[in-house]
Amino acid sequence: MPISNISSSNIIKFVYDDGIAIPYIVRFWIFLISNILSLICCLFVLYQFLFDSNLRRGLHNHVIIVVLFMCLIMELTTIPWKMYLYLYGVAWIQTPTFCMIWKFLDSTLYTTTAKLVGWASVERHILIFHDQWVSTKKKQFFIHYLPLIFIVLYGIVVYGTITPMNGCNRSFYYFITFWGYSSWVYNSLAFGLYEFMTGAILCSILIGFGSIFLVLRVILRKRHLQQQIQWRKHRKMILQLLSVSSLFFVLYLPPVMLAVAHKVGVPSYVGAQYNTYASLFSYYIAFLFPFTCLSTIPELGTRIKNIFRCRWRQQMRSVAPQK
Template sequence: MSISNISSSNTIKFVFDDGIAIPYIARFWIFLISNILSFICCLFVLYHFLFDSNLRRGLHNHVMIIILIICLIWELTDVPWTMYVALYEVVWIQTPTFCMIWKFLDSTLYTTIAKLVGWASVERHILIFHDQWVSTKKKRFFIHYLPLTFIVLYGVVVYGTITPMNDCNRPFYYFIPFCAYYSCVYDSVAFSLYEYITSGVLCSVLIGFGSTLLVLRVILQKRRLQQQIQWRKHRKMILQLLSVTSLFFVLYLPPIILATAQKLGLPSYVGAQYALYSQLFAYYIVFLFPFTCLSTIPQLGTRIKNIFRCRWRQQTNAIHPEQWASRVPVVTRMNKQ
């Protein structure tokens, strides 16, 4: 990474080279197209999850609903601000407060999504093999609703507390995403290690082993008990989890594994180029997440056809004002006769 400046007669323009070969204008258009498609898909999936009573009552869908809401927030804040820097090479609002808010949202949303997917990998075991744990309202509160609430509030409280901490007077660079800002708390080796374990390693372990063990347990139970009905009953939950975790296997786990290997002694130059690109394409965890949920909606083709069929009926049944006005004299003559 390097920073250079291009001087003219009146101004000095800083150009930040992050080491990625993709030009900034290309990143802008890639992100713009991806964000629009993802936003539309996110609204579509979230609409069905919220307004379809069967989907809304499913406990396994609640974590997906929360993540979809987080994706919407991300796509309306973090992504447009990043696109603005790529297009104009300057931060949208050049103040320390804005930079801190941007960093707070990015840290909170990204880590919360990973933690929620990690919890979903564990919760599926409870919903499939220990459904008696959520058989009453009290049990559902402690086993289901309380962990979801804690995960969301944890990110908000922790990053809302540490992000404004700038006792070391860290500077803000208004031509770099997030203004190149991060809290001075990360100067502490202990906190950095804690953050890496809780937000990286722990989530990776839960997602990797949780989803893999779930499939193995289901297969073993199906062979042992020969319960075809139970497999059909829980198949949707399993496929939903696998479609989501497959996204994290590709885009989330490899950078964590590489970072862990480097902390254990692997030279930092090994995989350095991959680490740069993985930070850029980490946005596609959010962009692609709604599409992984879309594939798990039951009777998807029928739902899409109904939307277009309803829209077509509204257009054909609509009476334009000029058409109504042309019919008034006819009706009046008929009444007079």
């Protein structure tokens, strides 16, 4: 990935080849269309989850709501900033502070989203097979709410501490993504291994085995527990998890598996081109997540018709002649 240096007086411009054959302008339009559609869907789904009391009170929906808010933040901040870079070839704001804010948001939102989905894969087992663990408000706080709070705060604290650590006065190149910046902490072998194990590996195991084992567990125990478990209610929980997990199976797990292969001896050039494109299309986790949640909303068609019906009535009232 060569960088050619073009200098004129005190201005340094970098023409950067990131190894992706898709031109910047094409990426801009792909991201623009995807972001608009995803943003509309995200707002609609959040509205349904927050203003429908039945959906809002469902414990299994809380982690989904938090992830939707994270997708919303990405679609209003880091993704438009990346689109600006694609369109103009330079950062929107060319300051180290803006660079670190972008890097902090990108790292925090991406890793926290994966951890939350991993936790959701575990929590579904609790809600379906061990609902007595969350039978009281005190139990709900420790088993349900506290893990959510911890996962979110963990990402904020860790990356809020690491990101500002710019060792050796590293230069910022405002013509490439993240300006070639990374905290000096990432150079630490110990932290890199810790981050890889607790982030990529642990999340992949929880998402992969958690969702698959849940389906197998349900199939094996359905006959024995049919009288004790409300299967119609919990079937929605399972389908919701599977729809979300399928997104991570496609966009999250393959790069992690390739990284594991590299660490156990596979040459780094194997899959290098795939990793380059996977990094670009990892944003589609945020783009597609609202749509995976949309399919799990009960009576979706009726809800959409009601929205259009209310809108139509408002328009009719506005054009009605005044008496």
